[in-house]
Amino acid sequence: MKAYLRIVPILIVSILFTSCIKDEKTEQIVESKAEKSNKVGSITLVIHGGAGTILKKNMTPEKEQAYRKKLDEALQTGYAILEEGGTSMSAVVAAIQVMEESPLFNSGIGAVYTHEGRNELDASVMDGNTGKAGAVAGVTTIKSPIRAALEVMNNSPHVMMAGPGAETFAEEQGLEMVDNSYFGTERRKKALEKALEKEADKTSDLLQYQDWKYGTVGAVALDKDGNLAAGTSTGGMTNKRYGRIGDSPIIGAGTFAENISCGVSATGHGEYFIRNAVAYDIAARMKYLNISVEESAKEVIQKKLVDKGGSGGVICLDRSGNIAMEFNTLGMYRGYMQNGEAHVFIYKNE
Numbered sequence: 157m158k159a160y161l162r163i164v165p166i167l168i169v170s171i172l173f174t175s176c177i178k179d180e181k182t183e184q185i186v187e188s189k190a191e192k193s194n195k196v197g198s199i200t201l202v203i204h205g206g207a208g209t210i211l212k213k214n215m216t217p218e219k220e221q222a223y224r225k226k227l228d229e230a231l232q233t234g235y236a237i238l239e240e241g242g243t244s245m246s247a248v249v250a251a252i253q254v255m256e257e258s259p260l261f262n263s264g265i266g267a268v269y270t271h272e273g274r275n276e277l278d279a280s281v282m283d284g285n286t287g288k289a290g291a292v293a294g295v296t297t298i299k300s301p302i303r304a305a306l307e308v309m310n311n312s313p314h315v316m317m318a319g320p321g322a323e324t325f326a327e328e329q330g331l332e333m334v335d336n337s338y339f340g341t342e343r344r345k346k347a348l349e350k351a352l353e354k355e356a357d358k359t360s361d362l363l364q365y366q367d368w369k370y371g372t373v374g375a376v377a378l379d380k381d382g383n384l385a386a387g388t389s390t391g392g393m394t395n396k397r398y399g400r401i402g403d404s405p406i407i408g409a410g411t412f413a414e415n416i417s418c419g420v421s422a423t424g425h426g427e428y429f430i431r432n433a434v435a436y437d438i439a440a441r442m443k444y445l446n447i448s449v450e451e452s453a454k455e456v457i458q459k460k461l462v463d464k465g466g467s468g469g470v471i472c473l474d475r476s477g478n479i480a481m482e483f484n485t486l487g488m489y490r491g492y493m494q495n496g497e498a499h500v501f502i503y504k505n506e
């Protein structure tokens with residue numbers, strides 16, 4: 157019995173000792189990961205203008221040139237803000253506004269039509285430093301939905317506002333309001349007419365048809381303070397039903413930003429991106445599996461999403477300035493600017 161009593165304190169001391177060693181080891185691992193993510197890269201802006209069946213054979217040289225020029229303009233506009241010391245959020249919003257104002261993309265002017273023949277817009281932003289986010293959904297009269305998303309983040313206690321309420325809020329914030337017809341274009345009207353024809357023809361596959369092109373716009377930026385921000389703006393999908401909301405205004409699906417992992421903006425068949433929490437999944441895999449932004453984006457877009465039958469793509473950026481532009485469609489309007497140089501791409505093998 158006495159011998160037993162002597163052994164007990166020795167056992168307790170040795171257990172405490174080994175657990176201390178373990179704690180030290182864990183701390184070392186955590187520290188080294190944190191150190192890695194603290195290596196801040198140079199200011200960077202990544203953008204997309206939508207993914208889909210974008211083929212050179214269906215493009216005229218003029219059209220291709222127009223896309224490349226507008227993507228470049230969006231990059232230069234956002235990057236100039238970063239160069240002047242502006243925040244990643246300001247750069248994201250400015251780059252997206254350039255694309256919202258262009259009829260080439262499915263956001264702002266040039267948004268696709270709903271089944272009923274009007275434009276209902278969704279947008280969101282997220283700040284990777286504070287974790288704050290803002291979104292608007294199903295809005296029809298706010299000239300710049302991305303700006304409205306920013307106002308929700310900055311000037312309301314909420315994350316997402318929808319429909320007429322979001323519009324009243326935007327007006328109260330002094331944002332420019334427009335008639336719904338402001339967003340309309342002939343090209344998108346024709347796309348709706350075609351979709352309605354396909355829908356009436358029960359022998360054709362409407363989903364297959366819808367897949368031909370998306371066109372949502374998005375941006376992710378890294379500023380001089382090492383802060384990430386992401387944003388996405390869209391008209392949704394042609395022939396969508398009343399009140400349908402896609403992934404673009406949903407934090408964790410179409411948009412996500414977190415300094416310790418990455419910033420993400422998505423484009424594609426929104427329902428799949430919502431169900432698979434695509435933007436957050438890419439960030440989470442980086443943290444939990446300790447993998448790079450490129451590996452994580454590839455895994456989610458090329459494996460997980462493909463297995464589920466979802467098409468589309470993402471742009472991602474981490475704090476060290478590593479970029480991923482991953483898509484499982486035939487093309488994605490995309491580009492990035494880093495070290496003062498802008499690069500723009502459209503097709504798959506560029």
Ligand code: ASP
Pocket residue numbers: 206207262369370371372390391392393401402403404422423424425426427
């Ligand atoms: N993701 C958007 C949506 O489903 C569409 C797109 O990316 O163009 O609303």
